[in-house]
Amino acid sequence: MSAAPAPESAVVDLLGLVALGELLAFDRMAADARLAPDLRRRAELSAMAAAEMVNYRRLADRLTELGASPDHAMAPYLAALQAYHDSTEPKDWLEAVTKAYVGDAIADDFIREIAEALAEPDRQLVLDVLHESRYADFAAAEIRAAIEADPRVANRLSMWARRLVGEGLSQAGRAAAADRGALTALIGRGEEGDAQPLFRRLTDAHTERMGAVGLNN
Incomplete structure (x- = not known):
């Protein structure tokens, strides 16, 4: 027997969380693009940022269709997600692409898992706005090239990645439990x-x- 569809309150909560993630990702990527060592890579990260805003608009429009205010749906998660970005602000290009590779991927994994409980069209919407593999491929190529050029970089980036995942998991737990019982139940x-x-x-x-x-x- 298939599971009962998630309650609408949980759908709104999840869409609010994902929408805020897209909005803050735009802010962060647009700023990080300025750390790029050349215009080609600056343009690549800027394109990623632009895609985040397109995704945000789709989610905000869906929330409105459901009769929910996007601002109100996002608000409970702002403190936790903003704290994550504030505590993991990259100092250079390699830290920026590692954050794009590690931080965004673990957030996508988290959202992908809990989106499975949604009914259509919301399940597909959430899956559609997760980061495209070409962005992960771009970030991975940058990391591999840096390590090949200087193997000592691996230790620094490994420490940075461990910090990212620790902060990410911690803040994901706080965001999910931010007085949103429906979303917490959805995760379980x-x-x-x-x-x-x-x-x-x-x-x-x-x-x-x-x-x-x-x-x-």
């Missing part, structure tokens, strides 16, 4: 109310991702 669906298996899967995927670019966990 399929896990008998226990979110720990979900976070273990996120950590395992992160470990595999690190190894793929030559970083250690």
Whole structure:
């Protein structure tokens, strides 16, 4: 027997969380693009930022269709997500692309997992706005090239990536529990109310991702 569809309150909560993530990602990527060592790479990251705003608009429009205010749906998560970005502001280009590769990917994994409980069209909308693989490929190529040019870079970026995932998981938990009972219940669906298996899967995927670019966990 298939699971009952998620309640509308949980759908609104999740769409609000994802919409805010897209909005803040735009702010961050647009700023990080200025760290690029050349115009080609600056343009690449700027294109990523532009895509975030397109995604934000789709989510905001859907929230409006559901009779919800996008501002109100996003507000409960602002403190946690802003704290993550404030505490993980990159100091240079390599930290910026590592954040794009590691931080965005683990956020996408988190959203992808809990979106499975949604009915259409909201499930597909959420999956559609997750980051395209070409952006991860771009960031991965930058990291690999930097390590090949100077193997010592791997240690620094590995430490940075560990910090990103630690902050990301911590803030994801805070955002999900930000006085939003419906979303918290959505996260626990399929896990008998226990979110720990979900976070273990996120950590395992992160470990595999690190190894793929030559970083250690």
